[in-house]
Amino acid sequence: MGLSYQPLYIATAGAYANQRKLEVISNNLANASTHGYKRDIVAFEGLIEPASPITPINPKLYFDLHNEQVSQRMVLFDETYTDFSQGALIETGNTLDIAISGDGFFAVQTEDGIKFTRAGNFTLSPDGYIITPQGYKLLGKKGEPIRIPFEEWAPQDIVITPDGGVFLGVRHGEERKSIFIDQIGVYSIPEGLARKVGENLFDVDDISYVQDSENFEVLQGFLESSNVNPINEMVSLIEVQRAYEANTRVITSVDSTLSTSIRDLGRV
Structure with missing residues (x-):
């Protein structure tokens, strides 16, 4: 009678999926107080047959256990998504703390070129x-x-005005006037094109898709907090940890059962 490794493959796939979720949730929690941080969500397509008409593209992981070509049987696909919903706007009163209410990103010049941020x-x-x-x-x-x-x-x-205008208040004797300095760029990035390159920085492969935002307000003396809900993330962390532990218990159990079966077959 042949031995089935299928339960082991499934449990291993589940352990991988939950390990990946733990990494993402832990990173979200670590950045809960990072200004402008956007939480990540990891989603899995699951275990599927290669012949399935709904097979996703870009496979992320192939299992090859016990020298079997498992990639011919099942493939695990995962995708990490960023939640771009706006975080809470916190009033600080600091002159150069500014937040975007609505759609858009600030642009900053880095050593690697132009990047975008909500911080x-x-x-x-x-x-x-x-x-x-x-x-x-x-x-x-x-x-x-x-x-x-x-x-x-x-x-x-x-x-700094709501449209992003930067003015400098100057005084000449008793006279005070406002001098226009520049206009802050606030840019809209089409959905799916912004790619994380740091805690709160984003890059775009083709900057020609980036346009001036038309639906925003710049708030001086405010900061946007991260959109991570620490309580929800902690609940998810506990649930995923339990699922991961269950997967590892199954792996241990199946491995023990298979080892026993192999020894028994050897005595025949």
Whole structure:
């Protein structure tokens, strides 16, 4: 009588799936306090026959256990999705804390080119550029870094309007006026094109698809928090840990049973 490895394959696939989920949930929890972070969700197509008409493309994992060509029997596909829903907007009162309410991303200049972010916790560099905590320069609508010309004016305040306009309050004697500096670029990225390249940075393979956003409001003195719900993630973490432990118990049990069967066959 032949031995069936099918339960072992299924349990191993389940363990892999739950391990992947644990990694994603753990990363979400680690970034629960990261400004502008967007939670990830991992989804699996499951175990399918290659001949199935619904076989997805881009297989992520093939199992090849006990020298059997398991890839001819079952394939596990997974896909990680990013939840781009808006996080809570928290008032800070800081002049260069800015949040986008609605659709859009800020653009910043990094050493690897232009990236996009929803994190608006900016500061001023010593030479007057508006920068991220990593030193990336915030870009204006024309694609150039925004710089406050401190050497030309005595700034009293920086004002950012809901449409992204950056104004500098200056005083000449008793006279106070607002000087237009630049317009913050706020960009819309079509669904499915933004790719994570860091905790709260996104890249786009073809930047020609990026357009000016038309449905947004820039809020000065606010920050967007991550859209991670720590309680929900903790509940999911516990559930997935239990499922993973169940998978490993099945693997151990099946492996023990198969080993016993093989020994018994050897005595015949």
